[in-house]
Amino acid sequence: MDAATPVVELKQITKRFPGIVANDSISLKLHKGEILALLGENGAGKSTLMNIVFGLYQPEEGSIEVKGKPVVIDSPNKAIELGIGMVHQHFKLVQPFTVTENIILGMEPKKMGARIDYKTSVAKIKQLSDQYGLKVNPNAKIHDISVGMQQRVEILKTLYRGADILIFDEPTAVLTPQEIGELMVIMKRLVAEGKSIILITHKLKEIMQISDTVTIIRRGKVIDTLKTAETNPNELAEKMVGRSVTFKVDKQASVPKEIVLDVKNLVSKNKEGISVLSGLNLQVRAGEILGIAGVDGNGQSELIEAITGLRKVDSGIIEVRGKDTTNKNPRHVTESGVSHIPEDRHKHGWY
Structure with a gap:
């Protein structure tokens, strides 16, 4: 393949749903070793377009070329065969399975007839994990690892299947x-190894940090394609929404009032008997936003679970508006006026 030939080229792609044109004659190019950001508001048609590239949807009009050759991508299997992988916003993982079981699902290596060769699979996954700095434990259960680590498993799934074009x-x-x-570092490492990436986002800061080129989509149409180094967040924002925008927010100083949440000497241990919360104290007042910062795994999730009734505590007191809610069930906590937007809304969004 000639160096100037795009690894993926979309030509006049159009996709319609009842009452709406999701993609309207969209054309774009992705080159080898490039990170192309696809920028647009929610509903602009970004995900629909990439679902076409991955074979989940078929366009009504237009064509696709991969490495200079016209192709028809009529299924995800065809996309994978062409070296295209997709890391979905909502992960496609089986929670009780291990990392290895998820990655090899559907293409399990066999030995001596029908037996699955897990040892070879684990070795290959570990090699890929080390090569790209993913630091994933092949034997960990999906339900035991963080959301960020689950995303890395999704990346490994694409690499294990031989993808060199990642969405x-x-x-x-x-x-x-x-x-x-950490994801930015991983993406840079991927392109350094010769991979090409399409990044769907509406976050301007990330685009400026990581991408080489940015294509702006608004209401299903390409507005412009720019070199990231030659643009700025203001220009991108205006093209994305179609009007002038300001990044300045006038914010008045808060005037906290009475205490609405009072956590006193909270202690909680995990299944191994190790303290994840050790004598923790905090107060939240009415009219106040309290931020909790810390490296992943230092008790933030466990604190929220304890406050919302999802985790039992060993000692300490939790009071909501002066009423003891310690070790109460989630319904009781909710009826006390506490709401919870979880880290993984699909896994924990319903009690």
Whole structure:
């Protein structure tokens, strides 16, 4: 393949749903070793377009070329065969399975007839994990690892299947700031190894940090394609929404009132008997936003679980508006006026 030939080229792609044109004659190019950001508001048509590239949807009009050759991508299996992988915003993982079982699902290596060769699979996954700095434990259960680590498993799934063109759909939506930074490092390492990436996002800061080129989509149409080094967040924002925008927020100083949440000497241990909360104290007042910062795994999730009734505590007191809610069930806590937007809204969004 000639160096100037795009690894993926979309030509006049159009996709319609009842009452709406999701993609309207969209054309774009992705080159080898490039990170192309696909920028647009929610509903602009970004994910629909990439679902076409991955074979989940078929366009009504237009064509796709992969490495200079016209192709028809009529299924995800065809996309994988062409070296295209997709890391979905909502992960496609089986929670009770191990990392290895999820990655090899559907293409399990066999030995001596029908037996699955797990040893070879684990070795290959570990080699890929080390090569790209993913630091994933092949034997860990999915339900025991963080959301950020689950995303890395999804990345490994694409690499295990031989993908050299990776699509990331809103990858930072569920990540902590630290995990976002780590993902940026991983993406840079991937392109350094010759991979090419399409990044779906509406976060301007991340685009400026990581991408080489940015294509802006608004209401299903391509507005512009720019070199990231030659643009700025203001220009991108205006093209994305179609009007002038300001990043300045006028914010008045808060005037906290009475205590609405009081956590006193909270202690909680995990299944191994190790303290995850050790004599923790905090107060939240009416009219106040309290931030809790820390490296992943230092008790933030356990604290929220304890406050919302999802985790039993060994000692200490939790009071909501002066009433003891310690070790009460989630319904009782909710009826006390406490709401919970979980880290993984699909796994924990319903009690």
